Amino acid sequence: MLDSILTWAVQRRLASIEHFRQHPHEVQHGLHQSLLHTARNTEVGRQYGFADKLSGREFAERVPVSSYEELYPLLERVLRGEADVLWPGKVQWFAKSSGTTNARSKFIPVTRESLHDGHYRAGRDMTALATLHYPEVQILGGKTLSLGGTHGPNPLRPHDAASRVGDVSAVIMQNLPTWAEYVRTPPLELALLDEWEEKIKRIAGHVLHADVRVLAGVPTWMIVLLRRVMELAGTNNILDVWPRLGLFLHGAVAFGPYRALFRQLIPSGQMHYQEVYNASEGYLALQDEPNSEDLLLLLDHGIYYEFLPADQWDEPIPRAIPLEAVELSKRYAVVISTNAGLWRYKIGDTVRFTSLAPYRIRITGRTKHFLNAFGEEVVVENAEAAVSAACQATNTTVRDFTAAPIYFAGAADGSRGGHQWLIEFTQPPQDTMRFAAVLDSTLRQLNSDYDAKRHRDLALLPPVLTVATPGQFERWLAQRGKLGGQHKVPRLSNSRDILDEILAIA
The missing domain is CATH 3.40.50 (Rossmann fold)
Structure with a gap:
């Protein structure tokens, strides 16, 4: 009743x-x-x-x-x-x-x-x-x-x-x-x-x-x-x-x-x-x-x-x-x-x-470019500040980068997601694990939603860092006819389409 x-x-x-x-x-x-x-x-x-x-x-x-x-x-x-x-x-x-x-x-x-x-x-x-x-x-x-x-x-x-x-x-x-x-x-x-x-x-x-x-x-x-x-x-x-x-x-x-x-x-x-x-x-x-x-x-x-x-x-x-x-x-x-x-x-x-x-x-x-596959609401300003902090901590510089989700099917235990960062360095850092750790900790300081999802790895795993080969981003832009001018690689995406296309370029 x-x-x-x-x-x-x-x-x-x-x-x-x-x-x-x-x-x-x-x-x-x-x-x-x-x-x-x-x-x-x-x-x-x-x-x-x-x-x-x-x-x-x-x-x-x-x-x-x-x-x-x-x-x-x-x-x-x-x-x-x-x-x-x-x-x-x-x-x-x-x-x-x-x-x-x-x-x-x-x-x-x-x-x-x-x-x-x-x-x-x-x-x-x-x-x-x-x-x-x-x-x-x-x-x-x-x-x-x-x-x-x-x-x-x-x-x-x-x-x-x-x-x-x-x-x-x-x-x-x-x-x-x-x-x-x-x-x-x-x-x-x-x-x-x-x-x-x-x-x-x-x-x-x-x-x-x-x-x-x-x-x-x-x-x-x-x-x-x-x-x-x-x-x-x-x-x-x-x-x-x-x-x-x-x-x-x-x-x-x-x-x-x-x-x-x-x-x-x-x-x-x-x-x-x-x-x-x-x-x-x-x-x-x-x-x-x-x-x-x-x-x-x-x-x-x-x-x-x-x-x-x-x-x-x-x-x-x-x-x-x-x-x-x-x-x-x-x-x-x-x-x-x-x-x-x-x-x-x-x-x-x-x-x-x-x-x-x-x-x-x-x-x-x-x-604006953003990454919100898991409710983390990372905006491009967060990403650029975190990459900058990681560069300073590891004494390196970055030519270009992009990040996209790793959805559940691609996660190690099948139940949590994460972010994959593809980064082209002028000179790769000696300690890529430290670069990823500083990137992660800076994002947590800058973004309360990201920090909540990362808490004890409950909903979001630590970022996965992939080092791009020299010129990999330029080759992707060239394939799309977007070299030069104001064209650039999107920093963040809720889809893996762009990241997977760039990864496919040897």
């Missing part, structure tokens, strides 16, 4: 989903006006005249597009406890993630509105669609095993116990509504532990005899947990432990490289997979059709969207276009204005539209 009541409650969102599918521009316009009206008396609202009921065009003319680094002076004041800067009131919660060029972590404000009208509303949408498409799983009759991060004190307000920073999943779990907390496992005291080895061990023991029907989290850590649970149960089939398991809600990294491994761990034709696009900045999209990899753009969840065409990414004053002007198959950088006080903010992700009625997207990458 409880399953039926909860299913009826969440499926009430289906009508709202259909409404913004059918009326996307009206919904976005209304949301935009609501955001401006709410923030009209903030410092930013007064500076740009939000009380003037700006049209989308006027808003774009007055408010500049900003990166995290450009917005940080205002964000820092919010972190320090100033009220009414970007959004009304004082913000107490902040989502922590990597990807910034000027600090180890980014801190994104998470307001009450962004939690309830964004993340939780999208969570209900996700659940409503899952109960609609996969009724046989009866997902609300059992437990959802959600695996997230942790949170801690605000580093700029260490004595303010009410202000916390952490992984967005931890922020969400800590503030979940009662009905959602009822259907999830493990309890918060385990889910929010910060020592990952102890966390995996204790969660595995707790959920061993639970009625788990849904998995939710990043594939990287979920694989580690599933293996630990099977080890405790003495089986190589997780369905022996959870016979009613039927759905995995996944996000944060591309799922393609993990699909085969999950089919090995969960050998069932009745297992379903649903992708979500949930970032520290908000809940942007989710998979709304079972047999499609496209993601439905969420339009009434506290986010007003604009998009930067590729030719605008590097412009000093980029010109974004509204949702109604996007075209199919073109790459766009996502710009958002949100109910957390992010105004015309470049989140760094790129997408292409696969449908305009309704608006569906696929994530295509980042505006």
Whole structure:
């Protein structure tokens, strides 16, 4: 009966989903006006005249597009406890993630509105669609095993116990509504532990005899947990432990490289997979059709969207276009204005539209080269700083380099991934192992997400260093007709295509 009541409650969102599918521009316009009206008396609202009921065009003319680094002076004041800067009131919660060029972590404000009208509303949408498409799983009759991060004190307000920073999943779990907390496992005291080895061990023991029907989290850590649970149960089939398991809600990294491994761990034709696009900045999209990899753009969840065409990414004053002007198959950088006080903010992700009625997207990458196969979010600035530190430590210099993932099938024990670095030196270091060790330790210092994945080798193995032969990168560029000019080898890639092509050149 409880399953039926909860299913009826969440499926009430289906009508709202259909409404913004059918009326996307009206919904976005209304949301935009609501955001401006709410923030009209903030410092930013007064500076740009939000009380003037700006049209989308006027808003774009007055408010500049900003990166995290450009917005940080205002964000820092919010972190320090100033009220009414970007959004009304004082913000107490902040989502922590990597990807910034000027600090180890980014801190994104998470307001009450962004939690309830964004993340939780999208969570209900996700659940409503899952109960609609996969009724046989009866997902609300059992437990959802959600695996997230942790949170801690605000580093700029260490004595303010009410202000916390952490992984967005931890922020969400800590503030979940009662009905959602009822259907999830493990309890918060385990889910929010910060020592990952102890966390995996204790969660595995707790959920061993639970009625788990849904998995939710990043594939990287979920694989580690599933293996630990099977080890405790003495089986190589997780369905022996959870016979009613039927759905995995996944996000944060591309799922393609993990699909085969999950089919090995969960050998069932009745297992379903649903992708979500949930970032520290908000809940942007989710998979709304079972047999499609496209993601439905969420339009009434506290986010007003604009998009930067590729030719605008590097412009000093980029010109974004509204949702109604996007075209199919073109790459766009996502710009958002949100109910957390992010105004015309470049989140760094790129997408292409696969449908305009309704608006569906696929994530295509980042505006900068990056490596995020396992949730590590290494950006090119991290990579170049780490290579530089390793060169200094081993008294050598580098001509060129590139890095790509080693996915699970290529890892020594078949359960963890890693990074392979192909580096052409002017003179190879006498101690290549030290070079790799300094590279690794510097990345851990610079990037908190990489450091978390590397902790005790739980999810990410140490980097593998391959020394390139002299001229190997140039020969690859020559084969592609890209010698000279501004052409260069991409530093980082989420695919092994480029690395394998270069490795194939003798």
